Amino acid sequence: MTVLLFNASARKHGNTAALGERLLTGIPHTTIHLMDHHLNFVQDNRDTGRPQADPTDDYETLMTQMAVADDIVLATPVYWYDMAAPLKVFMDRWFDSYTNGFPFQGKRIYLLVVGADQPEIKAAGIANAIRYSCEWLKMDFRGVATVTADGPNDVAEMSTLPASFDALRLNLEKIV
Ligand SMILES: Cc1cc2nc3c(=O)[nH]c(=O)nc-3n(C[C@H](O)[C@H](O)[C@H](O)COP(=O)(O)O)c2cc1C
16 A cells, blocks of 8 residues: 655644654554645646646646555645645645546545644635545545644643544555
8 A cells, every 4th residue: 555645734743743743653654744835826728729737847747646646645634714725736736637538436535634723613615625536536535634723732742642544544544
């Protein structure tokens, strides 16, 4: 099994990264900090006759890694009550891959969300966006764990995490 963790936070060693690493403790995986990569906004070429592809950035390299991954953790901080832009931009580009027949089908997706202001309630839209995107792309959405944290070491210092996190970890352990 190949496991990938995409961290969408601007803090590479903050709460989102810490939560992802805690979820994957003892499970071999590759961590990709989206901030380390250059990603252009999606173009919508449906009415232009141009190919739905942009080879001028790092997107296709990331998708080469995603192509061989069975289990993919998407980890995002809450920014303005929504997912962080690096994840949104990356996911928007899935339209390129979808158009070109990328094998999304069957990949298992796990979502981690970290926010400071009642993220479970106020950022609930993130889970919906991921859930419905998975449905559209025929990926297997395995669930979400949302954690309230703000200071950069908050998650690293938490002795217990929410039940949703433990459930996601159990879910993952059964597979990998
Ligand atoms: C640009 C920006 C916008 C934010 N917007 C929100 C928000 O709308 N709701 C919220 O709950 N927290 C918000 N936060 C707080 C972060 O979600 C919180 O600090 C989180 O722990 C950051 O994760 P990190 O440690 O991985 O960077 C925001 C933080 C930043 C930097």
